[in-house]
Amino acid sequence: MPSSDAPSLLFDGADWDFDKVRRVHDSIEEIATTEMGLSTYPNQIEVITAEQMLDAYSSIGMPLMYKHWSFGKHFAADESMYRKGMRGLAYEIVINSSPCISYIMEENTMAMQTLVIAHAAFGHNHFFKNNGLFRQWTDAKGILDYMDFAKGYIMRAEERHGHAAVERVLDGAHALMNNGVHKYPRKKVPDLAADLQRERERQAYFEQTYNDLWRTLPKSPEGVHESRELADRKARLGLPEENLLYFLEKTAPKLAPWQREILRIVRHIAQYFYPQRQTKVMNEGCATMCHYHICHRLHQKGMISDGALLEILHSHTNVVFQPAFDDPRYSGLNPYALGFAMMEDIKRIALTPTAEDRDWFPDIAGCNDPWGALRAAWADYRDESFILQYLSPSVMRKMRLFRLHDEEQAKEIKVAAIHNERGYRDVRQTLARSYDIGRMAPDIQIVDVDLEGDRRLVVQHRVADGILLDEAEAVRTLRQLANLWGYEVRLIEVSAETDVVFKQHEDVGPSE
Amino acid sequence: MNIIDRRLNPSGKSLANRQRFLRRARAQIMKSVREASGGRSITDIAGGERVSIPMDGLREPSFHRSAKGGTRDHVLPGNREYVEGDTIPKPERGDDGDGGPDGSPDGGGEDDFHFILSRDEFLDIFLEDLELPDLVKRNIAKSQSFIPARAGWSVTGSPSNLNLVRTMRNSLSRRIALKRPKSDEMKELEAKIRGLEESGDDPELLSELRLLFDQMLTKSRRVPYIDPVDVRYNRFEQLPKPVTQAVMFCLMDVSGSMTEHMKDLAKRFFMLLYLFLNRRYKHVDIVFIRHTHEAKEVDEDTFFYSTETGGTVVSTALTEMKRIIRARYSPTDWNIYAAQASDGDNTSSDNATSAALLEHDLLPLAQYFAYIEVGAEYKDWLGRETDLWRTYKVVAKPGGNLAMRKVRVRSQIFPVFRELFSREGVNAIL
Numbered sequence: 001m002p003s004s005d006a007p008s009l010l011f012d013g014a015d016w017d018f019d020k021v022r023r024v025h026d027s028i029e030e031i032a033t034t035e036m037g038l039s040t041y042p043n044q045i046e047v048i049t050a051e052q053m054l055d056a057y058s059s060i061g062m063p064l065m066y067k068h069w070s071f072g073k074h075f076a077a078d079e080s081m082y083r084k085g086m087r088g089l090a091y092e093i094v095i096n097s098s099p100c101i102s103y104i105m106e107e108n109t110m111a112m113q114t115l116v117i118a119h120a121a122f123g124h125n126h127f128f129k130n131n132g133l134f135r136q137w138t139d140a141k142g143i144l145d146y147m148d149f150a151k152g153y154i155m156r157a158e159e160r161h162g163h164a165a166v167e168r169v170l171d172g173a174h175a176l177m178n179n180g181v182h183k184y185p186r187k188k189v190p191d192l193a194a195d196l197q198r199e200r201e202r203q204a205y206f207e208q209t210y211n212d213l214w215r216t217l218p219k220s221p222e223g224v225h226e227s228r229e230l231a232d233r234k235a236r237l238g239l240p241e242e243n244l245l246y247f248l249e250k251t252a253p254k255l256a257p258w259q260r261e262i263l264r265i266v267r268h269i270a271q272y273f274y275p276q277r278q279t280k281v282m283n284e285g286c287a288t289m290c291h292y293h294i295c296h297r298l299h300q301k302g303m304i305s306d307g308a309l310l311e312i313l314h315s316h317t318n319v320v321f322q323p324a325f326d327d328p329r330y331s332g333l334n335p336y337a338l339g340f341a342m343m344e345d346i347k348r349i350a351l352t353p354t355a356e357d358r359d360w361f362p363d364i365a366g367c368n369d370p371w372g373a374l375r376a377a378w379a380d381y382r383d384e385s386f387i388l389q390y391l392s393p394s395v396m397r398k399m400r401l402f403r404l405h406d407e408e409q410a411k412e413i414k415v416a417a418i419h420n421e422r423g424y425r426d427v428r429q430t431l432a433r434s435y436d437i438g439r440m441a442p443d444i445q446i447v448d449v450d451l452e453g454d455r456r457l458v459v460q461h462r463v464a465d466g467i468l469l470d471e472a473e474a475v476r477t478l479r480q481l482a483n484l485w486g487y488e489v490r491l492i493e494v495s496a497e498t499d500v501v502f503k504q505h506e507d508v509g510p511s512e
Numbered sequence: 513m514n515i516i517d518r519r520l521n522p523s524g525k526s527l528a529n530r531q532r533f534l535r536r537a538r539a540q541i542m543k544s545v546r547e548a549s550g551g552r553s554i555t556d557i558a559g560g561e562r563v564s565i566p567m568d569g570l571r572e573p574s575f576h577r578s579a580k581g582g583t584r585d586h587v588l589p590g591n592r593e594y595v596e597g598d599t600i601p602k603p604e605r606g607d608d609g610d611g612g613p614d615g616s617p618d619g620g621g622e623d624d625f626h627f628i629l630s631r632d633e634f635l636d637i638f639l640e641d642l643e644l645p646d647l648v649k650r651n652i653a654k655s656q657s658f659i660p661a662r663a664g665w666s667v668t669g670s671p672s673n674l675n676l677v678r679t680m681r682n683s684l685s686r687r688i689a690l691k692r693p694k695s696d697e698m699k700e701l702e703a704k705i706r707g708l709e710e711s712g713d714d715p716e717l718l719s720e721l722r723l724l725f726d727q728m729l730t731k732s733r734r735v736p737y738i739d740p741v742d743v744r745y746n747r748f749e750q751l752p753k754p755v756t757q758a759v760m761f762c763l764m765d766v767s768g769s770m771t772e773h774m775k776d777l778a779k780r781f782f783m784l785l786y787l788f789l790n791r792r793y794k795h796v797d798i799v800f801i802r803h804t805h806e807a808k809e810v811d812e813d814t815f816f817y818s819t820e821t822g823g824t825v826v827s828t829a830l831t832e833m834k835r836i837i838r839a840r841y842s843p844t845d846w847n848i849y850a851a852q853a854s855d856g857d858n859t860s861s862d863n864a865t866s867a868a869l870l871e872h873d874l875l876p877l878a879q880y881f882a883y884i885e886v887g888a889e890y891k892d893w894l895g896r897e898t899d900l901w902r903t904y905k906v907v908a909k910p911g912g913n914l915a916m917r918k919v920r921v922r923s924q925i926f927p928v929f930r931e932l933f934s935r936e937g938v939n940a941i942l
Binding site for chain 1: 576589602
């Protein structure tokens with residue numbers, strides 16, 4: 001073990017072996033826990049080949065996944081790109097599980113392995129374990145067992161009911177995967193005692209706030225009666241329901257139990273990945289922040305050589321590169337770049353704040369505990385709220401962010417705000433919103449079912465900002481929905497603000 | 513912390529997914545493969561293939577918002593000269609990258625899906641629903657070697673075939689049924705007795721326990737841990753082993769009338785047959801026999817590339833084939849295939865001999881005999897039948913193992929080949 005007064009290099013040269021990986025891991029762990037206060041799941045580092053990395057890619061990164069043709073399709077596409085040299089492979093894949101599994105590639109040099117371990121096995125790992133969304137929605141201890149169950153279940157279903165039947169259900173479920181998550185924790189079913197208690201409180205409240213004036217209000221007109229029937233039906237079916245998969249699993253009339261179980265499996269997997277979709281910037285920012293700091297500390301302590309640090313920095317710079325909007329390489333904001341810039345800035349604010357920072361961030365400015373401030377941010381925020389809370393004027397200036405406003409009818413695009421005193425809050429708010437999946441994904445709900453008539457399912461898209469669904473894709477997805485529902489499905493697009501109907505699609509029935 | 517080396521794990525984890533994908537896209541891939549194979553040389557065919565297929569049935573749809581219309585706000589990095597209130601004219605076709613993910617109209621190829629088929633997959637699809645005619649029956653009837661195959665268990669056998677799991681399972685159930693005392697219980701009792709002996713507390717209990725122990729000991733002696741009745745052995749049955757080797761005879765007329773073009777056609781056909789046989793048999797031998805007015809067994813290069821002059825006597829080649837079969841390829845051990853390519857010329861006096869040779873000597877020995885008549889590309893030969901064609905037509909019977917086809921241009925090779933070997937009742941898609 002290297003002692004602090006007689007530092008020695010952990011490794012020398014590019015080749016890696018298991019011993020070096022272990023030594024590096026242990027040294028990183030010391031920095032991570034004592035200096036940065038990270039708390040992680042136990043680590044499991046797995047060395048894989050390029051082909052296995054491609055394998056992992058195609059099955060959304062899970063080590064165990066059921067079989068489906070779409071994964072084969074992705075593999076074929078990835079492989080073809082990789083073989084032609086059009087795309088490199090990621091250096092690592094990390095899985096939100098306990099123990100936290102990180103895959104590292106055998107082709108990496110030892111310096112790269114150091115970077116990857118700091119990045120994935122500590123950065124991502126800490127984020128998975130501590131972020132509120134992950135804690136609420138995912139079960140890191142159980143996921144691998146669940147995936148094992150899912151894989152086995154679907155395999156047995158295939159043996160029993162045939163590939164085609166299972167494929168049909170999975171196709172439908174995959175099409176609705178994005179609409180298969182609970183966005184809010186479910187209401188607890190109240191027990192009798194709690195119900196009574198609530199009723200008593202309500203009575204007491206009525207008595208306290210009794211006002212005879214209410215009696216004089218005119219009665220609501222007749223004709224409410226019919227809509228009461230509708231309201232009744234909706235209440236019984238739990239409508240409106242935005243989790244389409246959940247609704248189908250519970251109420252689709254034609255599904256067999258095994259088909260419901262498959263919907264449930266896909267829904268669980270979608271739910272498991274839902275936090276990841278909401279925390280791209282934070283997750284990558286946290287991991288990048290960790291590897292950057294840890295690798296510098298290793299170098300300061302004399303545990304890695306100048307050459308290794310330079311190699312690490314070279315990769316780091318590539319990762320956080322953010323081309324400007326008019327650069328041909330531009331393809332949106334780089335979550336690594338944004339996350340890293342914001343977190344570096346939080347560290348700066350905590351240590352050497354300016355007057356502006358004290359104004360904007362009175363809580364953390366000059367608190368001298370950068371890691372504490374960061375840990376708090378990592379634990380309690382998601383991308384949208386994190387940007388809304390922490391995107392500082394200095395980062396906006398550095399990245400020269402500006403907001404464009406584009407209206408369909410207008411002939412020109414307007415520059416609505418730039419990085420100046422008047423624009424900071426505007427830019428920050430708009431950027432935060434663009435990371436809110438609740439706003440960016442279409443709001444689709446099941447609003448009615450005619451259970452006694454032709455059993456047509458009515459789905460509503462509540463249109464925000466006048467942006468309709470992509471027509472061709474919507475029709476294809478409706479077909480999948482109809483396949484699962486078993487009867488016709490109708491999609492209506494209405495304005496979220498005024499309930500005006502924009503567009504009614506033709507009814508789609510199940511395919512034969 | 514654990515470090516696990518996964519590199520040695522079995523590869524091809526996604527193979528099952530790939531098979532599902534290929535099955536799903538089968539119709540499209542098949543079409544694309546068939547189209548591609550028309551224009552390519554045979555050696556290329558064996559080398560795997562990059563195919564692109566239309567996306568029908570391969571889409572993974574989802575609800576998402578359209579890329580066009582509505583009111584949108586974008587936050588972009590790298591502002592240089594804009595100030596609040598500036599306006600930017602909208603690009604005409606949403607093409608000049610303003611950050612929005614506008615679908616750029618890249619032409620018709622946008623919807624195609626490209627990927628690489630391996631050689632085996634390509635051949636599988638290419639040769640799908642082709643079958644070797646009337647094969648199984650003859651094989652099994654003539655096979656002489658055997659392979660052992662697992663077939664249940666037996667109570668006798670050699671120690672190397674002992675089935676431990678079965679044996680121990682029987683032993684356990686017998687021990688439970690006959691209430692053999694467990695060794696744990698005996699040890700416990702022994703310890704108790706020893707404790708009592710040392711302390712000398714309760715002599716009555718001690719003698720009781722001793723008695724009990726003695727009983728257990730005799731019982732455990734009487735009921736053995738493993739009894740001969742428990743023992744099971746893996747049983748093997750001798751299954752007849754099908755013949756998995758084939759020999760393929762390539763017969764070709766190399767007299768002056770055969771042009772390069774005709775030889776090329778013939779070569780293509782031979783190679784297809786070779787690929788096909790290779791997939792059905794573990795081991796395939798090829799014998800090249802070329803003939804003019806006399807026949808010779810030659811190597812591949814000579815067969816295709818060296819020229820020879822002379823007349824045309826087909827029966828010499830058939831005689832040579834018969835001789836080689838007799839000398840080296842006993843029909844009991846080998847599946848015999850023959851493909852003959854010729855432009856149809858033959859010395860008229862030889863026709864009867866050839867027909868007799870074929871009918872009485874060769875066809876009974878061979879699994880299949882294909883005769884390909886190659887013609888010049890532009891020669892109109894409608895209505896005129898060649899000498900050899902007329903000769904063979906007499907021998908060919910419906911359902912027999914002689915097949916005859918005419919090929920004039922390269923693109924006919926694949927259809928003709930598929931036609932010859934298409935599985936009964938399956939109409940090949942051409």
